[in-house]
Amino acid sequence: MEKDPSVNVLGGELALCGSDPVTGFFRDGHCNTCMEDRGSHTVCATMTEEFLAYSKYVGNDLSTPRPEFGFEGLKPGDQWCLCAARFLQAHDEGCAPRVRLAATHERALDIVPIFVLEEHATDKPG
Secondary structure, eight states: OOOOOOBBTTSSBOOOOOBTTBOSTTSSSSOOOOTTOTTOEEEEEEOOHHHHHHHHHTTOOOSSOBGGGTBOOOOTTOEEEEEHHHHHHHHHTTOOOEEOGGGSBGGGGGTSOHHHHHHTBSSOOO
C-alpha cells in the first residue's frame, strides 16, 4: 500500500492527528490515505459525546472497547481520523465534531467541501 502525499486541506504538511489512541488508516497517528482506504479516513476530528452516540446509532460504534482488535474505545476529547462521508453525514444531521484542518488530509475535499470543514474547524486560517 502506497500512501498518498501527506498534504493537508490547507496545502501544507499533514500534522499529527492523534497518538493516544493511535489513529489513522495506517495507525501512524496521521490521517494518511491510499487507494485501499475505501472509507477515506481523512478528517481529523475531536470526539464528542454527541458524535459518538450518533456514530453508534448509524452503525459504527466507536466508543465500545474491542480488546480482540486492540481497540480501547473512543471517549470525548480523543482525536480520531474519521471517514469523510461519515463526517459529512454527521454535519448534515447537525452533530459533526470539531476538526483540525492542519491534520485533515487533502483527499477529504473529494467528499467534504472546504467550507463545511472550516465551519467545524478549531484551527481556521487567518
